[in-house]
Amino acid sequence: MASTTPIDTPPAPPAPPEQAERPRSTGRAGDKIFLALSRGSGILLLAIMASIAVFLTYRAVIAISKNEGNFLTTFDWNPAGNPPVFGIAVLLFGTVVSSIIAMVIAVPVAVGIALFISHYAPRKLAAPIAYVVDLLAAVPSIVYGIWGALVLVPYLEGLNLWLDQFFGWTYIFDKTEVGVARSLFTVGVLLAIMILPIVTSVSREVFLQVPKMNEEAALALGATRWEVIRLSVLPFGRSGIISASMLGLGRALGETMAVATVLSPSFIISLHVLNPGGGTFAQNIAAKFGEADEFGRDALIASGLVLFVLTLLVNGAARLIIARRKEYSGANA
Amino acid sequence: MSHATAVQDRPTPPTGPAPKSGLSSRSLPRLAPVGFAAVSIALAVGLGLAAGWHSKVQWGMLAALFFLAISYAVTTAVENKRQAKDRLATSIVWVCFLLAVVPLASLLWTTIARGAERLDGYFLTHSMAGVLGSEASGGVYHAMVGTLQQVGIATVISAPLGLLTAVYLVEYGKGALARAVTFFVDVMTGIPSIVAGLFILSIMLIANLEPSGLMGALALTILMIPVVVRSTEEMLKLVPNELREASLALGIPKWRTILKVVLPTAIGGITTGVMLAIARIAGETAPIILLVFGSQLINTNPFDGAQSSLPFYIYEQYKIGEAASYDRAWAAALVLIAFVMILNLVARGIARWKAPKTGR
Amino acid sequence: GSDDNTGGGDTPGNSGKTTAASSIDCGKAKGQLRASGSSAQKNAMDLWVKNYMAACSGVEINYNSSSSGEGIVAFNQGTVGFAGSDSALKPEEVAESKKSCKTGQGINLPMVGGPVAIGYHLEGVDKLTLDAPTLAKIFDTKIKKWNDPAIAKLNEGVDLPDKAIQAFHRSEDSGTTQNLGKYLGAAAPKEWKYEAEKKWPAPGGQAASNSSGIAAQVKQVDGAIGYFELSYAKSQGISTVAIDNGGSAPAEATSENASKAIAAAKVVGTGKDLALELDYATKADGAYPLVLVTYEVVCDTGNKPETLDTVKSFLSYAASDDGQKILTEAGYAPIPAEINAKVRETINGLS
Amino acid sequence: MAKRIDISGLTAYYGSHKAIEDISMTVEPRSVTAFIGPSGCGKSTFLRTLNRMHEVTPGGRVEGKVLLDDENLYGSNVDPVTVRRTVGMVFQRPNPFPTMSIFDNVAAGLRLNGSYRKSELNDIVEKSLRGANLWNEVKDRLNKPGSGLSGGQQQRLCIARAIAVEPQVLLMDEPCSALDPISTLAIEDLIGELKERFTIVIVTHNMQQAARVSDRTAFFNLAAVGKPGRLIEIDETERIFSNPSVQATEDYISGRFG
Amino acid sequence: MAKRIDISGLTAYYGSHKAIEDISMTVEPRSVTAFIGPSGCGKSTFLRTLNRMHEVTPGGRVEGKVLLDDENLYGSNVDPVTVRRTVGMVFQRPNPFPTMSIFDNVAAGLRLNGSYRKSELNDIVEKSLRGANLWNEVKDRLNKPGSGLSGGQQQRLCIARAIAVEPQVLLMDEPCSALDPISTLAIEDLIGELKERFTIVIVTHNMQQAARVSDRTAFFNLAAVGKPGRLIEIDETERIFSNPSVQATEDYISGRFG
């Protein structure tokens, strides 16, 4: 936990009544109830999550034990086949690559927009813009998917050609196969657009919380607006930006409908991100779920479990980064 | 929203040549960025036309790059390095904003333009009962009812649960329990919605329950909680300890300190977090397919019988693939966005009313 | 809000086609009936449900057109009254069904047939003929250009451009894919060596989700080809390929031509099960061989008592002459009369 | 009402850093005790141990005993909330609640501890604001946020807030450092008044103030930089300022000015 | 280096609230000017108009002229950033950067203005911390966060941060109010030193301090509660304290103490 928060000593047993006159209402029952409520919520969450995890693990183990292929290295998903084989290599690759693309694009841009709203935009403009951005978080992912397939993909076509032409030498942007821009790159871009609002909103709230005093300290040193941001706003908002990014990443990793609508999946790993093909965990679950039998579903759940672990690793790393700088937290301002 | 926006230096409009002295420096005219932008766009369009690139996307990106480069170079030359950096940062922030505006505006525009074609009173008040996919009839009422109820139930469960958990983590949390909760909340953030749906489905099968709005709402709850916890946690952490101390020192019990001092101070951010979470779950399709079954008819009882929901409806209509069904899909998307928008307005109203009054 | 879409309002339903409700026997049908499965029969189901619910007030039928597999899983879990499926139950699925059918097991009732259209988009070409081997090579990405000699040979006099072929297939597992696979496997066994499964088997090509997704891509991309039910081609104005089945003239994708192919179907199911086997390699004149038949899956005995009456009444209507007649208008092909007779008989005997 | 405080062997830590060490003293009831000493010697820290606010700081730990009329504040069944209601505090840096109006700031302690009638509240708030010499300046804008006040006004607001709940002991950490002479005088008068009923401890850097208001004065110092702070001596204020028994005290005070 | 400041007809607002009105005065270079006056009379507000910090407050607006060696701070071509670099400031409430170490806090201003070699930076930081009389206390923990310091230490840290960039004018808003006598003495010495080169303006509630360190003293007051603050008089410190020309000044000072 990266909390920098005070904590009282555990609530003491009730004091003997004869001790001094007590003020009117002691409110101690309230404290206990409140602690019980909030701790209870925590425990309830824990129970729910733990049972989900147990459920997933149980089903996944069943599936994996019947898998004739290697769960980690098989480039195929055919639990209904004879023999049943399925592996997550392609999905893991596709999920990681598309999320990386999404984060690389979205986080800087989102921080930029958040700063725009909190520190740059004329005040009259800031509120409506913030509002519109929040609104975009409400666009259902299926609509992002339809829009992506109908509008974004044709638009990115030209960009793809251009990237291929001028940056083909990077290998990554070398487009070696014909086909529409239904690639991991496009998915990354779409995911970036989808997570922008959530990352922006949370970052913006954090930036607005920077104590005035702190910004004034920088200003009085003769800092330009950018320097104020660098000295006070960004360091103060650091943990917030990381958390916001994690929320965004969570959405990117687990996004189903939009990816399923926009990607042209195939069980191929290719670093040429402009080529159509690849797949993500959630997309694969959506694509295979409908026609899957019990065992097929278990196999999909097993892949969902890997996504869990992935999410966990990333979040853990983020927590570590935040915790390492805990004593420099803004709450001490 | 409370705009405690501070750093608003009054820009100084240019008048004549600067006097020679320490304070006033040579500075670019106020409208310089507009000029830079014009030049960059012209350059980018010219280059794009010359090279025959047909995608406007690259034109835009090129223009943005030119803009950054020009404003940096010119400012370095006319003013100085620091000003140039400041202007570069300003430019980048603007460019970020504009870059993001383009796709987002396109998305909104597509939705509004296409949705408005079909959106009318009839659409809002009728279900899809007895309407064929190809017919330009029917409405979205049954899906609105479903979404309102499912999202409502999910919010009623997850908002307090998430808030209390965040409070626990920030205000009380230490030790193994807190670490475990944090751990699982992190795991939850990446849970694909269909997996959450599967979990509830398996419970449903074990307990022999029928599909209903409630089941969908439970899956949505699983998806909503981590977003609420994480964003609330972040906002609570930003409340200065000074305020907690001030309150505790008055002999105010901790729980009232949290309720009356900590939460109100963070209310703006918390509201945003909850709204984001609602927005996210209001757009979920997969769990609804699994757990709520979907329906063409109005069912106002979320605890019994199949229901529909807006995203489910959109997906369903999209899959039909007829012109009329596409129209319905977009119109429903518009309805869903409007729904969240209104909710957002109300929440912001409340937050603003409760938010810290700004002042030095 | 209102469930009444029959008239009034700003945009009244143009449901002129509603047939007389007189032929519908509501029997003891009542309450809510949930069903789910194949999306291929969605339009047919919509028509049936519409007419049926207009005739029998107080009955609600909810057909969730997700996918065949999901329908079967739901059926076997006992959450639906019947399932729609593009392919007959597999033996494991039959075994599984015995749990929810208690005394009986799941059986297949063929209810609707129809053509799978091959849609294409090629600027300047509005008539195209292909045969099974060429189709197989196209979908296997062995033929990569539109002006390939194999295509040219089938389309003399058509000016084929030198454009890359972009073949689209379904990204999710699908009954339509399986039927295409069965057809190619039967009619071009040398060119198409893949097992006919719901999962797309070939390595190349591009994918899109749902038939509507493929249709959208085909409509958008010059040089594209894909497969979907006829209705998608019609509603999006997509040109379809005529198939040269070896008969005298290439067969267009129409419901009449599909009926000709389905006429050759044989029942292979045993007992009350009426699973069909189609003759994909038919050379009958004008028969469009790329067809699919979709089934309703019910328990022969041991149906849930709450919904049994509704299931029987509803399916009886669907299998009735009236029910089958409206299929042609929706781009489907009715089931051959003699098989249909067996279906009606079986429905009557459900318990 | 007023309470005697007996401190014995008190040591306080921030994490592993020992801030003050082995402090023992007695604070007399119905009197004012002043703490003086160089910056960083642990006056604030020590003060915060007297109402169990120190443990609120992350890593804050206390050893030793603080007896309030023979009852150990750190006893196992003592509730810190009750302690803090009995022992009030004004902080070194003014910290009004930003979400509350001026009125609500003053009423906060009362409202959150029990229920009062509106008129009762009005009376107490007015009395407290008058006591803190702020009433005239804010009476027309009681519903405005407390954060729009000047530094000194904010500090007086915090004082008003602390005395509104009528604690039995009042700890004040440099309460007048941001105040002008007039307000300072008012606060000192208030202290004089309050000590009739309450026990008061005040940290100050202002020797004259210590001399003026306090009955007893405690001098703290660091043995060396990085070492924990210690109590050097405590005595009648008069003696400390005229004839201290320790050389260090004399040295510190003789730089007298300020 | 040092600059003269000529203020004429200066009025400042918070939104629609007029905080100070029509102030005109001259601040001499290489001298210390003290601002005194009751709390809330607008000393801080006025001070903040001298380096264009006032306009940073939402709703903050200024009318009138402030000439720094004949150049109007509020002139159209003037960049507020340059103004603030030239006119440094120490705030009433210590505000170290919470996310930075002690060293980085002091070096922050320098790093902004150019690139320094590590050793150069070290030297300046040490010099500034010594100047603020903080070096000994923090030299062993330069890499610890600035927020873990005591109140007085934080204030001295802020002073060190401000003088590290060597501004030409230094505005100090009650810089010593949280300091012990020793540190206060050190700061006053520092002021005495700095005024050889810079122009210094200091707000203080401490008459003795004003008398000790300043060359000229300005007395501000409110006409009445709710009215804007005004400059009552400004004169040689000696005259103000011995023989002020306005009765109000005499009244305020004669409550002399503190």
Ligand SMILES: Nc1ncnc2c1ncn2[C@@H]1O[C@H](COP(=O)(O)OP(=O)(O)OP(=O)(O)O)[C@@H](O)[C@H]1O
């Ligand atoms: N941010 C603000 N918004 C509105 N009014 C303010 C703000 N800051 C100060 N004021 C008001 O302006 C007036 C002058 O305040 P200022 O802080 O300048 O006083 P001061 O002389 O510095 O007082 P002190 O000695 O207590 O620091 C006061 O009435 C105060 O309430």
Ligand SMILES: Nc1ncnc2c1ncn2[C@@H]1O[C@H](COP(=O)(O)OP(=O)(O)OP(=O)(O)O)[C@@H](O)[C@H]1O
């Ligand atoms: N939150 C904290 N974390 C770590 N160390 C701290 C913290 N607060 C204070 N200290 C250290 O504890 C010691 C005592 O600090 P304290 O604030 O009690 O001093 P003080 O006597 O009140 O000084 P001043 O007169 O400047 O307010 C100092 O060395 C200080 O740096």
Ligand SMILES: [Mg+2]
């Ligand atoms: Mg202190």
Ligand SMILES: [Mg+2]
């Ligand atoms: Mg002030």
Ligand SMILES: O=P([O-])([O-])[O-]
């Ligand atoms: O009907 P399908 O969706 O399974 O092709």
